[in-house]
Amino acid sequence: MEAENIRADAFEPAKRATKRGASGGGQQDVEMQVDEATGIEGQVLGSSRASAPPKAKRARSELRKVSVPPHRYSSLKEHWMKIFTPVVEHMKLQIRFNMKARQVELRVGPETPDIANLQRGADFVRAFLCGFEVDDALALLRLEDLFVESFEIKDVKTLRGDHQSRAIGRLAGKGGRTKFTIENVTKTRIVLADSKIHILGSYQNIQLARRAVCNLILGSPPSKVYGNLRAVASRLSERM
């Protein structure tokens, strides 16, 4: 009875975490299921010490594999040193790139102070492979309330042909000014990758940026979106 109560209490925050992070396809759902296991940090460590779980389960919880899309292969090669340096030195993990499977593999080493570093390192690598710069993705290693949200233009509205190109043009703006303005006001980072949009920031800021981006996709002029952004941002700052 007592054991069941403890587990029931532990499961609730994990579920909340999954709701916040869930934004992509089915693969991320599978990964979030793995997060539930690592979310119960103390219990997993305690149970591993006491009952010595089987190796397969242990290896799965202590190893992360992130697939590299082919268009990010050259960027990964260029910035490889900037990627593995904070992962190994700051997070105390071990990292390598599996050339056959085309995956970045991370695992826990004996020096790792906290097993949650593994998921954070994996999120950092995944954010870089989404298209964010290394300097911006490093924020994921330092702050705990940053997330990456990914969605497509067709999730907001089905656009075809030139309509989609115009929507992407509205999002970017001339020389990237609209995207940069949204980034400055909402304190996020936005990546436009063809028809996919990735937003990196804290939860509330992601909501703001996502609403602005959706309004632009739906056809609002950028000046209207700017005005709405300033109003909401000032309201939030007053609340803070």
Add this chain to the structure above:
Amino acid sequence: MAETSEKIKFLVADTTAFINAVPLNEYAEQVLTVPDVVAEVRNKRQIRRLCVLPFDLQVREPRPESIKHCVEFAKKTGDYASLSGIDLKVISLTYELEADNVGTDHLRQEPVMAQTIASKDKPEEMQDANNKRLVGWYMPEGEEEEEEDSEEEDDYSQEEDDAEGDEQEANESPDTVKAAIEAQLAGKEPFASETIEKEEDQDQEPSQEELDKLFEQLKCAPSAEEEKELSELLVSQPAEVDEEVSEPQEAKQSQNLDEDVGDDGWITHSNIKKAKKALEGKVETDEVPPVACMTTDYALQNVLKQLNLHLAALNGRIIKQLRTYILRCYACYKTTSIMTKVFCPNCGNKTLKRVAVSLDENGRQVIHINTRRPLTNKYKNQSLPRFQGGKHSRNPILFEDQPMPRQMPSRVAKTKTNALDQDYTAGFSPFVLRDVDSKSAMLRSKGNLKEWARNNNFEEDRRRKNYNRLYK
């Protein structure tokens, strides 16, 4: 470099170190220079920085005997023409400090000429650099070729140790053939033996068989030079002993880390320093000599290396090996050693190509030209747009001293997110602001630099069919 507690005892600084504002006190205990170097700094900001150096800069004039010796040596290496008086004094000061503090036994009296069989063959060091794989990039189910690449990795298993032995034996046979060819061409035995020693120094794990062969060859060599070679071997042996000591430690670490997944290719907390050095290149080592000279002048580096003195890069590391490139104009066939040139200093055209050079047995420069990539005059005959004046004009760059408008990004545009800073978590925002409102941002968004550069590429542009179309 702050991590390593060792420092260079005497560091002779050239003008480059002061111009680039290198923090010399982090790399050396005492910093010395020649008074002419201090006089060579003329920029106001650099002079101001020179006045408030955070360390004691010793200004010292080298002795006339050192200058005389170094001048004669520079004439032998052929770099005398491209060295100025200040450079010669810097070399002399470094030589003097080395002679006073370390001794002159290991310094050379005659420059060692690099052996080259033919100009078509690139040196092995240059070929290898292009084919190497990144550290931590792991290929499972390794074949023979991949096992060779896995030699670079720090963690070895027992099976791979056996494979390495086989590979070393395979590597020895072509080296001996080349050595024999070089011996025949040169007609002198000492050059062949020296090249053998250099190649063996590159091998990280020489085996006992190699040492036995070395001794056999030494016996064949004439008696006068046996002593020199023996002394060189003695110098190299303690390094090998250090390597042997470090190997069992790595074996223990690999045993500890063994789990379901193999250890090949994993970058761990213990081997990340080696991984960084492997990525930065093998040109620099962590050995800290007592006397070193910090310079980026190629002729200066060449003379110092030939004298067997030590070189330090601007980041405080010691340069182990030099690779020389020059620029060669394919219109007038002149060469220049100033690598920052874009236009030919002789004929003024934009026809410079970078080529590798080495010295043959007669001391002449041999230029290695890539003949498989032919020259072409395609896209050379294009119409040019009308030249625009004004403050923010953008014109194609056609000659060397063409005046250009200052189009600099603003301070906000230059700042970057530093997530590993200590004060990062207290910041206003997790990311720095993008520059959207400044004049330079407006100008950048107006013409969009990438698009402008793409449309106004007055050279080779094969991706666009209408390459002659100008941006409107």
